[in-house]
């Protein structure tokens with residue numbers, strides 16, 4: 001079976017946004033909003049990349065805001081949060097060039113949590129997720145942020161509500 005035909009594990013490349021790890025967390029969530037995606041590939045300086053879901057990064061940001069304050073938490077780069085995210089789903093994206101590599105891949109409940117870039121003629125055509133739940137995390141809507149007063153915000157921005165002075169202290173994920 002070609003990976004493109006595996007609808008429960010494959011996502012076409014154009015549906016998965018990419019963002020540099022040096023970008024702010026506010027930018028990460030803005031990119032998810034623009035793409036209506038629940039996760040993104042984070043590009044690291046060593047030309048590696050990691051798949052990060054909005055739910056995982058959002059949880060880390062809110063936890064940091066509780067200890068260090070909203071201002072500090074919202075100004076940090078995605079890269080700063082990656083260590084905290086290693087306890088979540090540490091997904092390094094690797095390249096698959098050959099049909100044989102793709103066929104040999106373990107998929108399903110007992111497989112390790114992995115993301116693989118599928119290349120055809122040198123171009124990335126899509127991503128293959130070893131777990132359906134990981135695949136689903138891309139295809140869900142980005143988080144909605146809720147302030148201490150209960151207002152819902154599409155963007156994380158500076159970590160404060162757009163409608164009142166309260167910080168965003170909760171997250172709603174589909």
Ligand SMILES: [Zn+2]
Nearest residue numbers: 147151161164
């Ligand atoms: Zn508010």
